[in-house]
Amino acid sequence: MFTHVAQPLVYAEALLQQYASLSQVLDGGALSGDFLGAVAQLSGCELTQLYLLDSKDRRLELRAEYLNGVLQPRDLADLPLNCNDEQLLQFALRQSRVVCLGALSTSLYHTGFLPPQATPWQSLLCVPLLSSRKVVEGLVLCASRRHVELQGFADSLGRLGTFVLGQLHLLQRLHWPVGNEQSVATAVPDASGFGLIGKSPAMRRTYSLISKVLNSSYTILLRGETGTGKEVVARAIHDGGPRRSRPLIVQNCAAFAENLLESELFGYRKGAFTGADRDRPGLFDAANGGTLLLDEIGDMPLPLQAKLLRVLQEGEIRPLGSNDTHKVDVRIIAATHRDLSLLVKQGRFREDLYYRLVQFPIELPALRQRGGDILDLARHFANKACTSLQRDSVRWSDAALSQLAAYAFPGNVRELKGLVERAVLLCEGHELLPEHFSLPLDAIAQDSSRHLRERLAQVERNLLIDCLRKNHGNQTLAARELGLPRRTLLYRFGRLNIKPSELNG
Known part of the structure; x- marks a missing residue:
């Protein structure tokens, strides 16, 4: 560890003293500064x-800065907090790679996260910090205005940082209020942490499930109708977990x-x-x-x-034409729009494989179950389409938004994306109008005269x-899934004029 530093024995003694000193700090903020x-x-x-x-939404944030022997205050206006757009930092974070640069003045890297100085920065070392579970949780960076060789410090500083991370987690647990452990553990993460869009209760339940399985090695089964975004969720799980520096491979099982x-x-x-x-x-x-997504399993x-x-049970594969097996470390995410339990009963899917795949199922909600998410998604797709077409942003007319909000979207998010992209392409002005959307005429005629209350009721x-169709007409199970008393559910049936014949369609 010390072969590439000057005076290795002196450095080792100084490093040991720092370990001893940092182990005595009992305040998280002070520990970051002392580190x-x-x-x-x-x-x-x-x-x-x-x-x-950040543990809530997985953004990379500058937590502390030490400049010219002084710990800098956190409230400076020019202190960058969210560093998700800094490519050098994101490369070190996502790839779990040490970055060492010895000539910043001639480097092509953007270093706007470094505080401006009269004498420009010349040398930089950025080291990923691993938790005890070998998950990258942050970075430590040091920079000098001199041309110095910093690579030799990477290993020892990384190990010291891992020690400090462990101390920070320990201090955090010690300072949790009594009785608050459960609320911290079950907090629902913000949507932006997974790169997903939507704040509806159905999506927040999805975020909660993702957060519970994110850092585990469990096999995941994504279930949902066609177009609900199963591959997008799989990518969010991969990118937010400890395997993000390794590849995500997608294979559609119906394609070959x-x-x-x-x-x-x-x-x-x-x-x-x-x-x-x-x-x-x-x-x-x-x-x-890394991760292998088996779509349409x-x-x-x-x-x-x-x-x-066999791969799931033993973690090994045998290539065609080979008599030997070898181990692989792959997290498998399976996705399907089919009812696998029904396929098992029909003899078209192995029962033992089914029970291995449903180790952690996540049911993705249909777009019609996501309420106000439709408008958020529509705006997002419109902005992306404008960027792709290199045109100015467009406004949304109230009539166009109302038309989208009233439509059931049988093709889910994929259908919405296609409709919005086509509308942006057809729009020659600066406002999206109802005529830019090729919605079925019967849906438009049915909902065009409805007020907000009527549309919400629909x-x-x-x-x-x-929900009733999903639970095969079982009102008790449906009420439990919706978080309603059964009596309230029956009352809503009557108020919304839901007839038993509608549950079979």
């Missing part, structure tokens, strides 16, 4: 900074015939079949250390299901019917 002071003393740099991922899908997933050896003129690794090897052929089960009516 940066220690980094400055050990590295000889004039600037040290501590960046941490059985023999082709097997070679895609498991790879093959030279001579395994006609045309196999070389060894080729499969997607499990490509995703090693319900369409996977039965023989391949047995091989997938949304509630669709939600209740959908």
